[in-house]
Amino acid sequence: MKRRHFLKNASLTGVGLAVGSAVTSCKENTPEKIVAVTNTTPETKAILPIVIATWNVPNATAKAAKVLQEGGHILDALEQGCMVEEADVKNQSVGKGGRPDRDGNVTLDACIMNKDGDCGAVVYMQNITHAISVARKVMEETPHVMLAGKGAEDYAVSTGMKRDNLLTEASKKEWQEWLKEAKYKPIINIENHDTIGMLAMDKNGDLSGACTTSGLAYKMGGRVGDSPIIGSGLFIDNEIGGCVATGMGEEVVKTVGSFLVVELMRQGKSPQEACKEAIMRIINKPNSNYKNFQVGYIAMNKKGETGSFSIHQWFSMTKFQDDKNENLQSGFVVKAQSN
Numbered sequence: 001m002k003r004r005h006f007l008k009n010a011s012l013t014g015v016g017l018a019v020g021s022a023v024t025s026c027k028e029n030t031p032e033k034i035v036a037v038t039n040t041t042p043e044t045k046a047i048l049p050i051v052i053a054t055w056n057v058p059n060a061t062a063k064a065a066k067v068l069q070e071g072g073h074i075l076d077a078l079e080q081g082c083m084v085e086e087a088d089v090k091n092q093s094v095g096k097g098g099r100p101d102r103d104g105n106v107t108l109d110a111c112i113m114n115k116d117g118d119c120g121a122v123v124y125m126q127n128i129t130h131a132i133s134v135a136r137k138v139m140e141e142t143p144h145v146m147l148a149g150k151g152a153e154d155y156a157v158s159t160g161m162k163r164d165n166l167l168t169e170a171s172k173k174e175w176q177e178w179l180k181e182a183k184y185k186p187i188i189n190i191e192n193h194d195t196i197g198m199l200a201m202d203k204n205g206d207l208s209g210a211c212t213t214s215g216l217a218y219k220m221g222g223r224v225g226d227s228p229i230i231g232s233g234l235f236i237d238n239e240i241g242g243c244v245a246t247g248m249g250e251e252v253v254k255t256v257g258s259f260l261v262v263e264l265m266r267q268g269k270s271p272q273e274a275c276k277e278a279i280m281r282i283i284n285k286p287n288s289n290y291k292n293f294q295v296g297y298i299a300m301n302k303k304g305e306t307g308s309f310s311i312h313q314w315f316s317m318t319k320f321q322d323d324k325n326e327n328l329q330s331g332f333v334v335k336a337q338s339n
């Protein structure tokens with residue numbers, strides 16, 4: 001057997017085995033408090049286009065849907081939808097106004113993926129508000145998939161984008177407060193993060209996705225999360241469906257979350273079931289510290305069915321379809337204390 005052919009077969013077998021054994025352990029270790037709240041009824045005849053996004057971002061989904069309804073390209077829709085949140089200084093998890101790292105630098109991660117499996121990403125990029133636009137340019141105009149740091153910033157400027165100070169007074173003040181205690185360990189606040197992950201299906205039934213974030217607040221300098229990592233923060237397979245993640249990026253990366261959700265849909269699971277199983281994969285890891293962090297997934301399959309699931313209650317998905325926006329609570333494992 002030729003070496004290349006052998007390697008291909010070997011890796012496929014490996015993936016198959018890993019998935020099989022983890023499914024079994026998930027069933028055996030179901031934690032006490034599972035509350036599976038299904039937030040969507042399956043539609044077999046979806047009304048297109050559909051746009052879904054992490055958290056409550058109706059302006060972003062409406063913008064993307066409008067581009068699609070007017071016959072625009074799906075990547076324009078996703079880019080312009082994400083740009084709404086990147087430009088909103090009140091959203092302190094994305095673009096301008098994002099919370100800085102522990103040294104006071106706002107560093108952005110973003111990626112985009114189309115129906116053909118092409119993708120582009122930027123990581124640890126500073127001083128450019130619209131990281132999603134740079135990620136798209138990396139995909140469409142360079143021979144690469146990912147640019148980091150100064151290289152990404154210089155590339156953005158070379159395409160005509162302007163440098164800007166992304167640290168707003170409000171985020172600076174909060175950071176200075178945080179510095180007084182400066183707890184070294186990054187624990188994500190369960191309810192206070194709004195990375196925008198967006199999936200869209202256009203009128204032809206084709207899927208693409210995008211994700212943009214300023215990452216974990218007060219992270220270590222140089223830290224990169226899941227959001228710009230294809231397969232972790234975002235994955236699209238136009239034959240099957242797509243998924244995007246939010247929350248504690250380290251945990252998403254360790255389980256290759258978005259790729260996992262798409263592969264579970266390939267095996268026949270609904271988007272909701274696939275998101276739930278990917279969350280259970282995190283929860284069922286030995287010594288999982290899941291009570292102290294949030295992870296949420298949203299997914300859409302090729303039929304236009306959608307679903308979302310998170311560790312903690314109160315993660316939500318915005319869904320634009322049939323001329324209206326809805327904010328849907330996700331399924332979850334741990335019920336909020338105050339409820």
Ligand code: SD4
Pocket residue numbers: 093193194195196213214215216224225226227245246247248249250
């Ligand atoms: C990260 N997943 O950098 C991102 C954080 C996030 O809303 O989702 N914030 O780990």
